[in-house]
Amino acid sequence: MRGRDARARTSPPTSRHALSRRQLLLGGAVAGAGAAAAIGADAVARVAGASVADAPTAEPLHGDAVVPFHGAHQAAFTIPPQAHATMIALDLLPATDADALRRMLRVLSDDAARLTQGEPALADSEPELALVPARLTATIGLGSAAVALTGAQAPPWLAPLPSFAIDALEDAWSGGDVLLEVAGDDPLAVAHAQRMLLKGTRSFATIRWVQSGFRRSRGAEPQGTTMRNLFGQVDGTVNPQPGTADFDRLVWIREGWLAGGTSLVVRRIRMDLDRWDRLDRPGREQAVGRTLANGAPLTGRLEHDEPDFEARTPIGFPVIPEFSHMRRARSDDPSQRFHRRAFNYDERPAGASVSESGMLFTAAQADPLAQFVPIQQRLSDLDLLNEWTTPIGSAVFAIPPGCEPGGFVGETLFA
Numbered sequence: 001m002r003g004r005d006a007r008a009r010t011s012p013p014t015s016r017h018a019l020s021r022r023q024l025l026l027g028g029a030v031a032g033a034g035a036a037a038a039i040g041a042d043a044v045a046r047v048a049g050a051s052v053a054d055a056p057t058a059e060p061l062h063g064d065a066v067v068p069f070h071g072a073h074q075a076a077f078t079i080p081p082q083a084h085a086t087m088i089a090l091d092l093l094p095a096t097d098a099d100a101l102r103r104m105l106r107v108l109s110d111d112a113a114r115l116t117q118g119e120p121a122l123a124d125s126e127p128e129l130a131l132v133p134a135r136l137t138a139t140i141g142l143g144s145a146a147v148a149l150t151g152a153q154a155p156p157w158l159a160p161l162p163s164f165a166i167d168a169l170e171d172a173w174s175g176g177d178v179l180l181e182v183a184g185d186d187p188l189a190v191a192h193a194q195r196m197l198l199k200g201t202r203s204f205a206t207i208r209w210v211q212s213g214f215r216r217s218r219g220a221e222p223q224g225t226t227m228r229n230l231f232g233q234v235d236g237t238v239n240p241q242p243g244t245a246d247f248d249r250l251v252w253i254r255e256g257w258l259a260g261g262t263s264l265v266v267r268r269i270r271m272d273l274d275r276w277d278r279l280d281r282p283g284r285e286q287a288v289g290r291t292l293a294n295g296a297p298l299t300g301r302l303e304h305d306e307p308d309f310e311a312r313t314p315i316g317f318p319v320i321p322e323f324s325h326m327r328r329a330r331s332d333d334p335s336q337r338f339h340r341r342a343f344n345y346d347e348r349p350a351g352a353s354v355s356e357s358g359m360l361f362t363a364a365q366a367d368p369l370a371q372f373v374p375i376q377q378r379l380s381d382l383d384l385l386n387e388w389t390t391p392i393g394s395a396v397f398a399i400p401p402g403c404e405p406g407g408f409v410g411e412t413l414f415a
Contacts, residue, residue, distance in 0.1 A: 089176025173393025213343025234295025
């Protein structure tokens with residue numbers, strides 16, 4: 001780990017962090033007395049910052065936290081999800097050939113390697129915005145058209161998903177030749193990195209779609225707490241965790257140019273919160289199969305209790321209904337699982353509606369056709385939650401392995 005990061009953990013925050021109300025008042029008072037002219041505004045800020053940092057009630061800061069960019073895998077899949085994410089799909093320009101694609105991937109990898117470590121990109125026009133990475137990651141994915149340019153063999157799953165009856169897909173949120181996912185715990189760091197990375201693609205591609213989402217802010221809940229979606233549900237209880245043998249078996253690809261990489265399914269799911277408001281609490285819990293209070297199965301007390309799908313009510317009905325989301329998503333085949341990462345979105349409503357909200361759902365797995373599609377088909381066939389949710393965007397990308405210093409993400413395509 002770099003010396004700067006080690007110092008960040010042991011030294012008090014410096015004046016580049018945001019000033020408190022007390023600091024602003026102090027600075028204003030001193031400046032009003034003429035001291036700022038004598039010793040300089042920067043010195044005033046340093047004095048004020050030191051007094052606040054030394055106080056026992058100083059707020060813990062996470063801005064210096066970095067995630068290594070280089071390694072066997074792309075980093076976003078090896079850490080707990082961050083609070084903010086933006087996903088960008090690009091369409092390659094007609095003039096972009098294999099050599100141009102290689103150059104673009106090299107530029108993206110170099111800029112991402114710098115930005116994720118709290119360093120400005122090579123031609124960063126706002127370098128101060130890069131200094132607080134806050135667990136920033138930048139993930140690069142490739143669609144079938146990008147792979148075809150190189151002459152490499154595309155896996156059978158690198159294509160649009162089969163059509164599902166519940167889909168109402170819109171071109172505005174579907175497809176793409178290249179994926180950029182920028183994620184971090186600070187939205188300013190995410191926005192700056194997004195802009196810097198996109199600058200490096202202008203000669204090679206155009207933007208097809210941009211989707212941004214969020215989870216709870218870092219520190220709002222204990223690490224490891226399952227996220228809640230905008231229905232208020234605990235969402236993602238059963239999920240293979242990075243660093244476990246189960247995750248390695250289900251997620252990482254082991255052969256070919258994708259060895260060490262994975263696949264990523266991206267689905268934009270609209271959630272009808274206006275109609276969900278009309279459903280009472282017992283109805284909401286029946287639709288999901290879990291309690292809203294803590295996410296426990298309707299047959300259990302705690303979130304991670306194993307559900308009892310055979311349990312019956314006094315009049316003989318299943319306690320966890322057959323049509324519940326949890327029951328339909330559960331498979332008897334242990335290989336029909338994937339690693340899910342979801343982010344909420346909440347955008348400007350239209351007309352009489354008070355919400356335009358939903359979820360950016362991503363699923364990482366070695367083979368979407370064997371792992372994701374069977375589960376999605378069961379949900380499409382019978383899932384009461386379909387009454388309030390509609391998939392409106394869909395895309396599939398190959399996520400190449402990570403790279404070492406001096407290399408670039410996607411270089412295995414050109415080996």
